Amino acid sequence: MSMTETTPPPPATPPAPPRPEGPLRRFLDSDIFYSWKRSPVTILATVTALTLILIAVLAPWIAPYDPFNPASLNLMDGFTPPASQGPFSDNWFLMGADNQGRDVLSTIMYGSRVSLFVGFMATLFAMTMGVGLGLTAGYNGGMIDAIIMRIADIQLSFPAILIALLIFGVARGLIPANQQESMAIWVLILAIGLSNWAQFARTVRGATMVEREKDYVSAARIMGVHPVLILLRHILPNVLGPVLVIGTIGLALAIIEEATLSFLGVGVPPTQPSLGTLIRIGQQYLFSGEWWILFFPAVTLILLALSVNLLGDWLRDALNPKLR
Amino acid sequence: MTEPLLSVRGLTVEFPTRHGILTAVEDITLDIMPGEVLGMVGESGAGKSMTGNAIIGLIEPPGRIARGEIWLKGRRIDNLPPEEMRAIRGRRIGMIFQDPLTSLNPLFRISDQLVETIRTQLPMSQDAARKRAIQLLDDVGIPDAARRIDDYPHQFSGGMRQRVVIALALCAEPDLVIADEPTTALDVSVQAQIIDVMKQLCAERGAAILLVTHDMGVIAETADRVAVMYAGRIAEIGPVRDVIKNARHPYTEGLMGAIPRLGENLERLQQIPGAMPRLSAIPKGCAFNPRCPKVLDRCRSHRPALSPTEPGRQVACWLYDGVTEA
Amino acid sequence: MLAFIIRRLAQSVLVMLFVALIAFVIFRYVGDPITSMVGVETRLEDQEIMRDRLGLNDPVVVQFARFIGNALQGEFGISYRLQQPVTELILSRLPATLELAVASALIALVFGVVLGVFTALRPKSFLTAGIMAASLVGVSLPTFLIGIGLIYVFAVELGWLPSFGRGEVVDLGWWRTGLLTESGLKSLILPAITLSLFQLTLIMRLVRAEMLEVLRTEYIRFARARGLSQRAINFGHALKNTMVPVITITGLQLGSVIAFAIVTETVFQWPGVGSLFITSVQVVDVPVMAAYLMFIALVFVLINLIVDILYYVVDPRLRVDGGAGN
């Protein structure tokens, strides 16, 4: 005895009036951009993150000194305080010099480069692996699903740092001693990546299981479309949002994880320092008065992690309108 | 003439969005008499539920009552402080939600939810409240109420849960029950039972009902009067029998045409062409004008006000402009 | 229920075997235990003799079988470094870690839930914005930096709290507690805060998200429509529903806290299993490392089991259905 509703019900949130076309316009008009514009904190975070990334990428061109060119260094400049001239060279140190006479500002620029590279690569690795396994588990279900998710469960219950330490240890055991240094950065990426895939897998699997039951997927399956094609064309786009959110927050986590590992002395070599290595070096001078060696890298690390975290946080809220 | 139990005057509910202010409900005026059943019918998004929510004071922010007044038994209630409004909810106005599966807190026993509600509203001991709760469950037709009362919601079927919901809405004997699509989520076979239980219990207690539904059939069987809503406004209001037999508003006419007659194939219902406009794009003039078969020129430019056509009936349509004047 | 627990137990055994394999393989091939066991000046031929006596020259399969066999009896051999039975070592260090972990878990849980509920209930408050921002700063600060910072401020500059260790301890049987002395309690503050911060923000954000989710549900709206007090709704209904997922995550987090204590214990020189582990890694004390990994896995498995049972207790939907009504 129902009144039929032939017309689609209007969406819960009323859509915007018609807008001009074009991808840029569409973006500028989108809800995402709107919510971005409305949040000064997010704008600040974006600017900070982009600035830090830009500085890191352009370090070889804009850093005042090349901290890895021994010819430009003078050990005797070591511990020069901020905003002063090195006693044994023409070098001027805005953020002071470290224990090796390197310009702290320059080492931070190059160090962010290493940190960001490791962070991005590790997250990319974790994302690829997690999404792949999550899709596989969610789409196939059964035994495959059980095995993959059980491993993910185990892994999620261990702190990433412990897993990364273990993986790092294994890698060290397998790689010949004289290649360990050149491989260190890749080992680090592998270790951090492997310790973070489970989050992606879990989310993607859940979304995949929901999507799998939908009619259009069943239809595609009945029509004999190859599963991989179904996954890529139909299911993947639907899980991209959450993946992006986890990826952003994962990037911040990876950066911190890299710093912690380097701090514990199992990261990149001190001659090619990341932010974590710089902090480890600087921490030794906490009580001796050379605060700048610890302070500036620490602040940079916190700013980087914080701004990326803020972005991830905002993205999660923006992509999940329920939380607004 | 008795005093109306509830009087709504010019109620307007607005939602500010980044694309401007959306008016979900506009200029609603209606009365409900004690013990009366007022049906409110319309398509989804017509503003029926919003009107119910506004009356009980549960509009989710950022929505707000922009204009208008709501009076309950001669007391204005739309501008009460939250605590005073809370005292009215449940005690004076009860509400029944659409989906019994989600209306009950899954982690609490039925007894807990009933006793808590009763004791919030009435000064009663734990034991007395529990006795009353069992009685209520019995009243709404839960078999073996004394035993089932300590079950959890998930141990009941949908129909039984809606009976529990009715018991919860009625447990402090409110004067008015707002039933928001109380049967929509239920199996067709139990819909009639639920409506019967609700109507009977309210009648016993002298409670009026505001029955919000998109099911004209339910209205026809249950309501004393009906208000037809379209795009946030009342299109027509009047006694059910009159409105069904003799619809005034072209939209109501279309709606009545959509009621299946006995033996008619349900698949082949007469339909009104087109769709209700979105709230963000309500056309100028009468909101129904793009779909209206009897559209006049002035319908496209001027909005008709709700005006009486005959005693007890009001219509918002230019077709009847001057009827009262005549 | 029984079947459920048995299935879980079987899974747990598989997990433990899996971890045992990893523990064995990893630690068998990291570093060289002999060089860390003996002094720098020990002759190479003597080292070879020791290697033989320790069975490090046996086939790997034999070594693994021996490892599992011993592990089943709770025997992980003698620490290369300290020459004491590993099980005994871990047990003697366990109270310190458990006290730290439980203290920080409590801090994290109490503050996390309180702040999470607050921020969910007052989404527009200025304070909420502040708390949310602070929580992000908390997540972005590496644990080691927090620890160093706290030591610098509260121990060195202000001199209020000890910078390292557990202070005075009291023996209660085999349990050596720092909770009964003033210096012990003072020593607990900084490391517990350091360790809790990350979990605190995690729990807070989880509680907030869940609470917001729950507050949007129909049963909360229905509870409001019944006139229940804000307090009863927020803390009676919403909080309980929020806690279901929170319990799972926090439960699992407790395992992480114990393992995550590695960094905190190192910074604060806290004599727990975490600092035992890191020292052991540094000198490649294989038996301790293997035992530690197995220990963490055991903790994980146990906590998982407890969480499952807890979940079952809290959420009636998971319990065996007592016949659903019609």
Next chain:
Amino acid sequence: MKNVIKGLGAALLCTTMLVSAASAETIRWARASDALTLDPHSQNQGVTHNFAHHIYETLVDRDVEGNLQARLALSWELKADDPTTWVFKLREGVTFHDGAPFTAEDVVFSLDRARSEKSNMRQLHADVDQVTAVDDYTVEVKMKGPSPLYPNNLTNTFIMDKTWSEANNVVEVQDYAAGEDNYAVRNTNGTGPYKLQSREVDVRSVLTLNENHWAEEKPAVTEIVYLPITDAATRVAALLSGEVDIVQDVPVQDIDRLSGTAGIKIETGPENRVIYFGYRFGEEPLKSSNVTDANPFNDPRVREAMELAIDRDAIRQVVMRGQSIPTGVANPPFVNGWTEELDAYPAVDLDRAKALLAEAGYPDGFTVTLDTPNNRYVNDEAISQAVVGMLGRIGIQVTLASRPVAQHSPLVTANETDFYLLGWGVPTFDSAYVFNDLVHTKDGDYGAYNGGLYSNPELDEKIRSLGVETDLDKRNATIAEIWQVVKEDRVLLPIHNQVLAYAMKDSITLPVHPENQPLMTSVQFNN
């Protein structure tokens, strides 16, 4: 007894003195790590020995100048008619903590235990043939050949009570493989000035004064609380916040801050340990270099260029904050054979270094990996890092590989490194100890730490002759000859001798011990 009466008399004169003398003077002593075990023969490791020295005693030990001094032995000399037998006269009236008397029997037992198969001390007693008790207070040690310096090897060999050991089934040193939990690992019975009261491994050990100790002068410290604190910053923080009294392992960079802090002072002094770099000899190409057809380190000009490029004074001033003694020889000044001439090192000359490299056929330098420990020596990683920079200036591009010592030292002993940093302490105070392990061709007992596989048969022969030469003058001449060659060949690239720094409260004085084994008995309270 006389002392007690004197003490009483003094106490009558001055009541306040009585209070301070009678009340327990507790020292809270922090250092980076704990003793590995209490079994005195189980680990040959400095920290372990340092702790054991408070509970157990040796026949002889070293004073702060590094000279041998009497402890449980009153005298030691070669038997008049037999240059291969050492005769030790023992102190009388000494008792163990459990009251048992100390006799020659205990010395025989302990020396036999120390050179048993499972003992970690046995290489120090490898030349012992037999130990016999002549009477209750005389012991003869018969050597396999002339061993003129054997007493030097005894400074860390502790004497246990035979009866106690037998009663507690610890006659043998703990056997790891058997999975035994040896009683002596956690229980002690020594003759030393302190008794073990309680011990929590890695956390805290408490030692109390042994009232029955033989020494006439009672130590000022009556109770020792020993606190291992791994993290350097925490250790310093603990001293700054007053939670400990003495920090033994002070990071050099914190010396200034600590000595500038009211109520805290620093004692520094040289350690008997040299820090040096080693590199691979031989024709075989390096594993980590871009030069794949030759070994650049094998060319003496390259080695000279490296020495000329390294600025030892800059390392001292910046990396070590002045807390090191730069040296041109891998031999600390305490050691027999050290001379000022050997100690001299060349001034930095980058032009000459570059020219030498070009001459050797590497005008653009070459690449190589430097392996360094990062938790063993004072600022070890930073020293290596500085050297990477200095070598970079003459075109040698060095990759730094930094590891904990547990992973680093196997690379050296297994000769898997091309270029490495190592430190060498000389517990015997004799050059032979350096030659045996670092210079002699790797062969059996010799050259265990000859990580670069340097081999010079002529030197080998001279080195071996040192072990049996009883004519000390002749022997010293040979040592000088060997050092000459080692220095000319640049077998090792020495940087500096370590300087130790102890930080403590103003009210305390503890002199630095050259082997970094300070005794709390030597602590003096000022004021």
